Amino acid sequence: MRISRSAACLAVAIAAVCLSGLSGCTKADGASQTSLTVTGSTTVLPIAEVAAEDFQTANPGKRVLVAGVGSSAGIESVANGTSDIGTSSRDLKPEELTLGLVDTKIALDAIAVIVNPSNPVTGLTKAQVSDIFQGKIKNWKEVGGPDLEIGLVNRDEASGTREAFSKFVLGKADFDPTAAVLPGTGQVRSVVAQAAGAVGYISLGFVDSTVKALDVDGIPANEKTVADGTYPLWRNLHFFTKGEPKGLVKAYIDYVLSDEIQNTIVRDAGFLPITAGGK
Numbered sequence: 001m002r003i004s005r006s007a008a009c010l011a012v013a014i015a016a017v018c019l020s021g022l023s024g025c026t027k028a029d030g031a032s033q034t035s036l037t038v039t040g041s042t043t044v045l046p047i048a049e050v051a052a053e054d055f056q057t058a059n060p061g062k063r064v065l066v067a068g069v070g071s072s073a074g075i076e077s078v079a080n081g082t083s084d085i086g087t088s089s090r091d092l093k094p095e096e097l098t099l100g101l102v103d104t105k106i107a108l109d110a111i112a113v114i115v116n117p118s119n120p121v122t123g124l125t126k127a128q129v130s131d132i133f134q135g136k137i138k139n140w141k142e143v144g145g146p147d148l149e150i151g152l153v154n155r156d157e158a159s160g161t162r163e164a165f166s167k168f169v170l171g172k173a174d175f176d177p178t179a180a181v182l183p184g185t186g187q188v189r190s191v192v193a194q195a196a197g198a199v200g201y202i203s204l205g206f207v208d209s210t211v212k213a214l215d216v217d218g219i220p221a222n223e224k225t226v227a228d229g230t231y232p233l234w235r236n237l238h239f240f241t242k243g244e245p246k247g248l249v250k251a252y253i254d255y256v257l258s259d260e261i262q263n264t265i266v267r268d269a270g271f272l273p274i275t276a277g278g279k
Helices: 005-019 045-058 071-079 126-134 160-170 185-194 223-227 247-257 259-268
Strands: 035-040 063-068 085-088 101-115 151-155 180-182 198-203 234-242
Touching (some): 101 160, 180 185
Parallel strands (some): 035 063
Antiparallel strands (some): 101 234
């Protein structure tokens, strides 16, 4: 069977990323007065990690363990008591609403549709994005680009970003099952950065010069369009707790919600303070 050059390049990029290894997860040692665990979304990870480091510095003797394993895993871990906080880049599913979880929204984010910087396409309609990720549009020339096969890069089913993207873009339709599936935001970005025909989606906070974010329905993904709600692919980022947060858990959450963290760490990570708008 003949494999197209575009597909071969995508496969090479994926192999390179996978061989580089995935980040290890920190094993939670249980909740106590001096230690807490924060587990879940890789999108929320930069906020949770840096805030944890600063919180520990400001509170000697306190320990915050953070792991990025996906939103669904984070929600499951806080629901079953193996984590104190479950971080998520998606809302709870209907079947999760009965788990007794309390939602604290900690930031605003957008999902950016990304392509390789060499791709001349600068924007797509939401309908075109939907058709691409369903596999209906297979070549960039169909949307005004070069005669180049589209290489789809998707996230795994535990990803909150995938869940939110599906809700925003696909509705009840299914993703193309032939798409490459990767476990983390960084892996998606790395593959798209290396494969000329690739397209994926990541949190706006992870977009850098190695990839290009496309306009959607003529609207760029940036702080202004997320804050005013005009960019169509925006969402809240969440901390979930089993019941109302108390003690060290509440202290850490309050720290993340403080003006100091919201206007430094949250913004430095490419997100917007939860008070910025877009709700």
